[in-house]
Amino acid sequence: MKNDREIKTPDAKLILRKFDSGDKQETQQFCTWCTLFLLGCFLFLCGRLWYLQIYKGAEFKELSKKNSIKYVRLQSYRGNILDRAGRLIAGVEPSFNIGVVLKDVHDVESLIGQLASLLDEPATDVRMRLVAAKNQPSYLPVIVKRDASWEEVARIEARLYRLPGVVVEVAPARQYPYGTVAPHLLGYLGEVSLEQLRSGNFPHAVSGDLVGKSGIELRFEKRLAGKSGYKMLEVDAKGRMIRVLKVQKPQPGQDVQLSINLDLQLAAEDALSGKSGALVALDPNTGQILAMASSPKFDPRIFARGLTQAEWKELNNPLLTPLVNKAIQGQYAPGSTFKVVMADAALQERVVNPYTTFFCNGSFKLGRRRFRCWKRGGHGQTPLYKALVQSCDVYFYNVGLKLGVDKISKYAFGFGLGKKTGIDLPGEKPGFVPTRQWKLRRFKEPWQKGETLNYSIGQGFLLVTPLQLARMIAAVGNGGKLYKPEFILDEPPVLQARVPTSSWTLKNIRRALIGVTEDKHGTARTCRIEGIKVAGKTGTAQVIRQLRRRESESMAWRYQDHALFVAFAPADNPQIAVAVVIEHGGHGGSAAAPVAKAVIERWLKLRSPKPSTIIQRNL
């Protein structure tokens, strides 16, 4: 059998084993199957290629682009905030942010511990910031410390090789060359919140950006923020840049120049330091705000950096309310400063003339109730001049009764009280002017005459903001014009209304208001300034109504009266109008007037052709 199939070939003595015919057929068949299998594999691979490259091709193309193209956002520099002389109040400088790329972190807990000790912060704060960023892509750095100090950066940089995932970034940050100036007016920056992003009012912002949270920073966010740019980079698998594909330069934000005078502002803040209260200084002829201070101040930088628990607690102190801009958000009973409005109403409505006197024996009887004058012994025969200079309550009780609540409210509204002034800042409060109808509606009771008496001396339901007071007193100085308070230097003045008054009436009031500071018995002798005449009016607003004022001096700070003072100067040609409220400061004359004086003096010094005379006097 075997030999049949073995043949010898001529060129080699090799054995050739041929297949049996049956064998061969089987093999041929097997090879046919193999051919079919091969073709099947070919079609299968082509099918798979078609699926990946054609059917899913566009999808994979996107993925490959995402792989290799990275956008780096180029943050725009925020616009500067300048004072009226062009001095930089809030600028921008590069700062260091310390961030964590969570993707590259092996052991988050130990990193939190290390960072906390390096940055000298509680570990819980660091953890909170990392947790807060849970939703953002893990390759983006989460900022754990903004505006880090040189020492902190140095400490981190020195250990960077042992802190995988930690990055130090350079980012523009607000800097305040003169320290913390007018933080309430300027507002502060903070990381944009989810609500803000959703609101659509911050189209330029992305998660992690700093945006205005209050004040001018918030109101002028769009103008200040500018437009961020981007760099389109081609990167390799390790994230290294290969080349720049495209650069869209960021547009820096526009500057905002304020009508604020930095010197005045600083003087106001100095005078208010250690106190709780507010000051507003206006140019009576334009309505421009020259200074707006609220005390206590806060450091606006800490918000961008991220607050610690302790800082947060301090900022939310319910008594001092450092975050509230008391100049536009604090609502106080105007106390005797309201007598300016009362005097105007009395003269305009002709219920008195300048020579009409009322007798003050220290109190006023209405039915069975006695309403006291602040001076126990009384002021005796009191005409308008004396009533304003010595702030006689009894005189104004009489006037109030003659006017009635409706007229008083009409004049209060006329002086711009009880409604927002329209200042272009978020969060302004309207104050409150009561009316007969309101009382009925609110308490289902008719207006009482006793309430009219309280109303007449600026107590009771009446509430005003320091800004309203400043505008009120400015109107007395400028001939009865109510301007929209404006803090942007280039905005033209907007005359909103004219106070119901006449030049004769104002002349009489002004004369008396000069007496307040100049007269021997004036309540604001403390605000007398040599060389110019200051027209002012003090006020002392009771915090607790029932108690007698004398007793209040020995009471706890928070039950003490608010001290108020409004003034303008020079009295005959007013250039500056000031309103001061010192919370729980006691008497307007002793607590509030010196603050106003400091600002007016400062203003004078700036204005005076010979500033030396003022300086000498200060010494």
Place this chain on the structure above:
Amino acid sequence: MDKRIFKEIDYILLLSLLLIMTLGFINLWSASVAAGYPFQWKQLQWYVAGTILMVGAMSFDYRELSKYSVHLYIFTVVLLLLVIFIGKSVSGSQRWISLGFFNLQPSELAKLLLAIVISSYFAQEEKEQFGLRDLVKPTLLIAVPFLLIFKQPDLGTALLILIIYGSIVLFARLKWSSFLIILGAGLCAFPLAWKIMRPYQRKRVEIFLNPDADPYGAGWHVIQSKIAVGSGQLFGKGFMKGTQAQLNFLPEVHTDFAFSIWSEEWGFVGAVLLIGAYFVFLLRCLNIAQNTRDRFGSFLAFGITAMIFWQMLINICMVLGLLPVVGIPLPLVSYGGSSVITTLLGTGLILNVRMRRSLFQG
């Protein structure tokens, strides 16, 4: 030597081979730029050396080989043993022997040598059908080099040798019952194999089953390869313009993932062209196996065809995300001297079989 044999050269086969090498060279050019080392020139040297060896492999009567099958087997085992003693270790695997000018990868050569040995064995064993008992001896023969390669470790090549062996056994006609028993035993042995596998090998299988579980770690290769291939779309991104490969998102572009960069840069059209070239080549090889009357020649041609075919199929399936990542090169396209020379030597032997087909006509 009989002059007739030159008329018997399969020119379609040669043309498809040339096409594969040309495309492979173009591709390696781009991959070399991506990898930052001029692999294409070295590869060209291997092409030339391989072609010379291919001509050499055609120039003698292949039946001589049958006589030396025992020697070849011993040579293979010795080479593999040498790897253990004097082998060079690269990233945890000891696979190479340094020859000064050239790092030989004996496991590559072993594929071809064992294909010859097995073909020779079954060509000599004359049976209608093979049963389980007939397989004991060849399986033991194969087990030695298999284990040596498995220990390097080079799971891919070890499995490939088993697959080539299995293909030849099937070609030699295995009893259906035996086939089913082996299949069943193989499935039962799977858990055992899982235990023997090294952790990184297990991980590869796990990643294959679920690549998204660890996209930045072990799943990276599979995901990036699929992205590369897919993003090529119909016409590709253009020569040297494949972002996945050029920006190093793809690993091993010049070796295991060469097809990935090819598909990215030349698209569906290019990929089908290359696969098509392979299939024309393989179909011609299969045709030679089919039409050779000599048992050994037929077995030899089939074994070598199976070797090239399975390498190609496994490599492309791996690149397309259809198989776990195993280190099996794409013949003639992946960079590597041992692989190129093995493939071209094998092709030479197939052509050898074809050329001498006419001798047995009578």
